[in-house]
Amino acid sequence: MYTLLHGFYKYMVQKDEYCVLILGLDNAGKTTYLEAAKTRLTKNYKGMKPNKITTTVGLNIGQIDVSGIRLNFWDLGGQSELQSLWDKYYAESHAVIYIVDSSDRDRIPDSKETFDKMISSECLRGVPLLVLANKQDIPDCMGVREVKPIFNKNGHLIGRRDCMVMPVSALTGDGINEGILWLVDCIKRNSDIRPPRNLEES
Ligand code: G3D
Numbered sequence: 001m002y003t004l005l006h007g008f009y010k011y012m013v014q015k016d017e018y019c020v021l022i023l024g025l026d027n028a029g030k031t032t033y034l035e036a037a038k039t040r041l042t043k044n045y046k047g048m049k050p051n052k053i054t055t056t057v058g059l060n061i062g063q064i065d066v067s068g069i070r071l072n073f074w075d076l077g078g079q080s081e082l083q084s085l086w087d088k089y090y091a092e093s094h095a096v097i098y099i100v101d102s103s104d105r106d107r108i109p110d111s112k113e114t115f116d117k118m119i120s121s122e123c124l125r126g127v128p129l130l131v132l133a134n135k136q137d138i139p140d141c142m143g144v145r146e147v148k149p150i151f152n153k154n155g156h157l158i159g160r161r162d163c164m165v166m167p168v169s170a171l172t173g174d175g176i177n178e179g180i181l182w183l184v185d186c187i188k189r190n191s192d193i194r195p196p197r198n199l200e201e202s
Contacts, residue, residue: 014198015068016069016070016196016197017069017071017072017196017197017198018070018071018094018095018194018196018197019072019073019089019092019093019094020071020072020073020074020093020094020095020096020097020183021073021086021089021093021095021096021097022073022074022076022097022099023076023086023096023098024098024099024101024111024114024134025101025107025111025114026077026079027101027104028100028111028134029135029170029171030060030075030076030099031075032171033075033097033134033168033176034062034073034075035062035170036176037062037064037073038064039173040173040176041064042064042065059074059075059076060073060074060075061073061074061075062075066181066184067181067188069184069196071180071184074089074093076089083114086118087121087123090123090124090127091123093124093127094127094128094187094191095127095129095130095183095186095190096118096127096128096129096130097132097183098130098151099132099134099170100131100133101134102134102136102138102141102142102143102146102147102167103138103140103141103142105142108142108147108150112151112153115131115151116154116157119154119157119158120157125159125161126159126160126193126194127161127194128161128162128163128187129162129164130164130166130179130182131147131163131164131165132165132166132167132168132175133147133148133165133166133167134168134169134170135169135170135171136167136174137171137172137174144165144166144167148165161190162186164182166178166179
Protein backbone atom coordinates (compact mmCIF):
# COMPACT_ATOMS: atom_id res chain seq x y z
CA MET A 1 0.00 0.00 0.00
CA TYR A 2 2.84 2.37 0.96
CA THR A 3 4.56 1.73 -2.40
CA LEU A 4 1.33 2.40 -4.25
CA LEU A 5 0.68 5.64 -2.38
CA HIS A 6 4.30 6.74 -2.75
CA GLY A 7 4.14 6.03 -6.49
CA PHE A 8 0.93 8.07 -6.78
CA TYR A 9 2.45 10.92 -4.74
CA LYS A 10 5.53 10.91 -6.98
CA TYR A 11 3.35 10.98 -10.08
CA MET A 12 1.42 13.96 -8.73
CA VAL A 13 4.42 16.11 -7.75
CA GLN A 14 6.86 15.11 -10.44
CA LYS A 15 8.00 17.91 -12.73
CA ASP A 16 9.66 17.65 -16.11
CA GLU A 17 12.94 19.53 -15.93
CA TYR A 18 14.61 21.24 -18.89
CA CYS A 19 17.85 23.18 -19.31
CA VAL A 20 17.94 26.52 -21.10
CA LEU A 21 21.25 28.17 -22.02
CA ILE A 22 21.48 31.97 -21.97
CA LEU A 23 24.22 33.01 -24.38
CA GLY A 24 25.46 36.20 -26.01
CA LEU A 25 28.46 38.53 -25.93
CA ASP A 26 29.59 40.05 -22.64
CA ASN A 27 27.52 43.10 -21.68
CA ALA A 28 24.55 41.95 -23.81
CA GLY A 29 22.39 41.79 -20.66
CA LYS A 30 22.34 38.05 -19.86
CA THR A 31 22.56 38.39 -16.10
CA THR A 32 20.06 41.23 -16.02
CA TYR A 33 17.69 39.15 -18.15
CA LEU A 34 17.92 36.10 -15.87
CA GLU A 35 17.26 38.25 -12.79
CA ALA A 36 14.30 39.91 -14.49
CA ALA A 37 12.86 36.54 -15.61
CA LYS A 38 13.16 35.13 -12.07
CA THR A 39 11.57 38.25 -10.61
CA ARG A 40 8.63 38.19 -13.03
CA LEU A 41 7.94 34.46 -12.97
CA THR A 42 8.84 33.33 -9.44
CA LYS A 43 6.41 34.02 -6.62
CA ASN A 44 7.95 35.95 -3.71
CA TYR A 45 11.30 36.38 -5.50
CA LYS A 46 12.44 39.92 -4.82
CA GLY A 47 15.35 40.08 -7.27
CA MET A 48 18.59 42.03 -7.17
CA LYS A 49 18.78 45.76 -7.73
CA PRO A 50 20.12 46.45 -11.28
CA ASN A 51 23.18 48.25 -9.85
CA LYS A 52 24.10 45.10 -7.87
CA ILE A 53 24.16 42.93 -11.02
CA THR A 54 27.60 42.33 -12.49
CA THR A 55 28.49 40.87 -15.88
CA THR A 56 28.46 37.07 -16.21
CA VAL A 57 31.86 35.64 -15.39
CA GLY A 58 31.74 31.87 -15.44
CA LEU A 59 28.21 30.66 -14.82
CA ASN A 60 25.00 32.00 -13.24
CA ILE A 61 22.20 29.57 -12.67
CA GLY A 62 18.51 30.09 -12.01
CA GLN A 63 15.36 28.02 -11.79
CA ILE A 64 11.82 28.92 -12.81
CA ASP A 65 8.67 26.78 -12.64
CA VAL A 66 6.31 27.75 -15.41
CA SER A 67 3.36 26.10 -17.21
CA GLY A 68 3.83 22.84 -15.28
CA ILE A 69 7.52 22.37 -16.05
CA ARG A 70 10.78 23.41 -14.43
CA LEU A 71 13.34 25.42 -16.39
CA ASN A 72 16.97 25.44 -15.28
CA PHE A 73 18.76 28.43 -16.76
CA TRP A 74 22.50 28.42 -17.31
CA ASP A 75 23.76 31.93 -18.05
CA LEU A 76 27.27 31.47 -19.46
CA GLY A 77 30.00 34.13 -19.61
CA GLY A 78 30.26 35.86 -23.00
CA GLN A 79 33.89 37.03 -22.98
CA SER A 80 35.76 35.49 -25.91
CA GLU A 81 37.95 33.33 -23.67
CA LEU A 82 34.82 31.90 -21.97
CA GLN A 83 32.94 31.21 -25.23
CA SER A 84 35.12 28.15 -25.79
CA LEU A 85 33.37 26.56 -22.78
CA TRP A 86 29.85 26.96 -24.20
CA ASP A 87 29.87 23.76 -26.24
CA LYS A 88 30.43 21.68 -23.08
CA TYR A 89 26.81 22.54 -22.19
CA TYR A 90 25.18 22.07 -25.60
CA ALA A 91 24.41 18.35 -25.38
CA GLU A 92 22.56 18.83 -22.06
CA SER A 93 20.43 21.76 -23.20
CA HIS A 94 16.82 21.83 -24.35
CA ALA A 95 16.72 25.42 -25.65
CA VAL A 96 18.94 28.47 -26.18
CA ILE A 97 18.20 32.12 -25.46
CA TYR A 98 20.68 34.26 -27.40
CA ILE A 99 20.85 37.86 -26.20
CA VAL A 100 21.87 40.71 -28.47
CA ASP A 101 22.70 44.24 -27.29
CA SER A 102 20.60 46.20 -29.81
CA SER A 103 22.14 49.48 -28.69
CA ASP A 104 25.68 48.44 -29.65
CA ARG A 105 25.75 48.53 -33.46
CA ASP A 106 29.54 48.22 -33.55
CA ARG A 107 29.44 44.78 -31.95
CA ILE A 108 26.55 43.34 -34.01
CA PRO A 109 28.91 41.66 -36.53
CA ASP A 110 30.83 40.08 -33.65
CA SER A 111 27.59 38.91 -32.03
CA LYS A 112 26.36 37.48 -35.35
CA GLU A 113 29.62 35.61 -35.91
CA THR A 114 29.42 34.12 -32.41
CA PHE A 115 25.78 33.21 -33.02
CA ASP A 116 26.59 31.43 -36.31
CA LYS A 117 29.36 29.46 -34.67
CA MET A 118 27.01 28.42 -31.88
CA ILE A 119 24.15 27.29 -34.13
CA SER A 120 26.55 25.35 -36.35
CA SER A 121 27.18 22.93 -33.52
CA GLU A 122 25.80 19.45 -34.17
CA CYS A 123 25.11 19.10 -30.44
CA LEU A 124 22.49 21.86 -30.71
CA ARG A 125 20.73 20.43 -33.74
CA GLY A 126 16.95 20.92 -33.54
CA VAL A 127 17.13 22.86 -30.26
CA PRO A 128 14.63 25.77 -30.11
CA LEU A 129 16.24 29.17 -30.34
CA LEU A 130 14.99 32.47 -28.96
CA VAL A 131 17.00 35.51 -30.10
CA LEU A 132 16.32 38.56 -27.97
CA ALA A 133 16.97 42.06 -29.28
CA ASN A 134 17.68 43.47 -25.81
CA LYS A 135 17.89 47.06 -24.49
CA GLN A 136 14.83 48.22 -26.45
CA ASP A 137 14.35 50.97 -23.85
CA ILE A 138 17.45 52.78 -25.16
CA PRO A 139 16.58 55.49 -27.70
CA ASP A 140 18.06 54.86 -31.17
CA CYS A 141 18.72 51.19 -30.51
CA MET A 142 18.20 48.77 -33.40
CA GLY A 143 14.57 47.68 -33.53
CA VAL A 144 13.55 44.07 -34.00
CA ARG A 145 12.89 44.74 -37.70
CA GLU A 146 16.55 45.59 -38.10
CA VAL A 147 17.92 42.80 -35.92
CA LYS A 148 15.73 40.02 -37.32
CA PRO A 149 17.07 39.85 -40.90
CA ILE A 150 20.64 39.83 -39.63
CA PHE A 151 20.12 36.86 -37.32
CA ASN A 152 17.77 35.03 -39.70
CA LYS A 153 20.25 35.28 -42.56
CA ASN A 154 21.81 31.83 -42.45
CA GLY A 155 18.64 29.77 -42.76
CA HIS A 156 20.61 26.62 -43.50
CA LEU A 157 22.33 26.83 -40.10
CA ILE A 158 19.06 27.48 -38.28
CA GLY A 159 17.51 24.54 -40.10
CA ARG A 160 14.02 23.35 -39.20
CA ARG A 161 14.17 24.15 -35.50
CA ASP A 162 11.81 26.68 -33.89
CA CYS A 163 13.50 30.07 -34.06
CA MET A 164 12.13 33.47 -33.09
CA VAL A 165 13.58 36.98 -32.79
CA MET A 166 11.79 39.12 -30.20
CA PRO A 167 12.28 42.60 -28.74
CA VAL A 168 12.95 42.85 -25.01
CA SER A 169 14.19 45.13 -22.30
CA ALA A 170 15.76 43.15 -19.47
CA LEU A 171 15.91 46.40 -17.50
CA THR A 172 12.21 47.26 -17.64
CA GLY A 173 11.02 43.65 -18.03
CA ASP A 174 9.10 44.34 -21.25
CA GLY A 175 8.87 41.23 -23.45
CA ILE A 176 10.23 38.78 -20.87
CA ASN A 177 7.06 36.77 -20.22
CA GLU A 178 6.15 36.49 -23.90
CA GLY A 179 9.57 35.08 -24.76
CA ILE A 180 9.61 32.49 -21.98
CA LEU A 181 6.08 31.31 -22.77
CA TRP A 182 6.95 30.93 -26.45
CA LEU A 183 10.04 28.93 -25.50
CA VAL A 184 8.10 26.67 -23.13
CA ASP A 185 5.72 25.70 -25.95
CA CYS A 186 8.66 24.90 -28.22
CA ILE A 187 10.47 22.89 -25.54
CA LYS A 188 7.36 20.80 -24.88
CA ARG A 189 6.86 20.21 -28.62
CA ASN A 190 10.48 19.14 -28.97
CA SER A 191 10.44 16.83 -25.95
CA ASP A 192 10.24 13.64 -28.05
CA ILE A 193 13.65 14.52 -29.47
CA ARG A 194 15.10 16.12 -26.30
CA PRO A 195 13.25 14.48 -23.43
CA PRO A 196 13.15 16.13 -19.99
CA ARG A 197 14.67 14.87 -16.82
CA ASN A 198 12.00 13.97 -14.30
CA LEU A 199 12.48 15.17 -10.78
CA GLU A 200 10.43 14.96 -7.63
CA GLU A 201 9.41 18.42 -6.52
CA SER A 202 11.75 19.64 -3.79
P1 G3D B 1 26.06 40.25 -19.31
O1 G3D B 1 25.65 39.36 -18.17
O2 G3D B 1 25.55 39.77 -20.63
O3 G3D B 1 27.53 40.49 -19.39
P2 G3D B 1 24.74 42.37 -17.82
O4 G3D B 1 25.38 41.70 -19.13
O5 G3D B 1 23.45 41.74 -17.46
O6 G3D B 1 25.78 42.45 -16.74
O7 G3D B 1 24.41 43.83 -18.38
C1 G3D B 1 25.44 44.68 -18.89
C2 G3D B 1 25.00 46.13 -18.77
O8 G3D B 1 23.85 46.34 -19.59
C3 G3D B 1 24.56 46.53 -17.36
O9 G3D B 1 24.85 47.93 -17.20
C4 G3D B 1 23.04 46.38 -17.40
O10 G3D B 1 22.34 47.19 -16.47
C5 G3D B 1 22.76 46.85 -18.83
N1 G3D B 1 21.52 46.31 -19.36
C6 G3D B 1 21.14 45.02 -19.44
N2 G3D B 1 19.94 44.92 -20.01
C7 G3D B 1 19.53 46.19 -20.29
C8 G3D B 1 18.35 46.75 -20.89
O11 G3D B 1 17.40 46.08 -21.29
N3 G3D B 1 18.33 48.11 -21.02
C9 G3D B 1 19.36 48.92 -20.60
N4 G3D B 1 19.21 50.24 -20.76
N5 G3D B 1 20.46 48.42 -20.03
C10 G3D B 1 20.55 47.08 -19.87
P3 G3D B 1 26.12 48.47 -16.37
O12 G3D B 1 26.01 49.94 -16.48
O13 G3D B 1 25.95 47.95 -14.99
O14 G3D B 1 27.32 47.89 -17.06
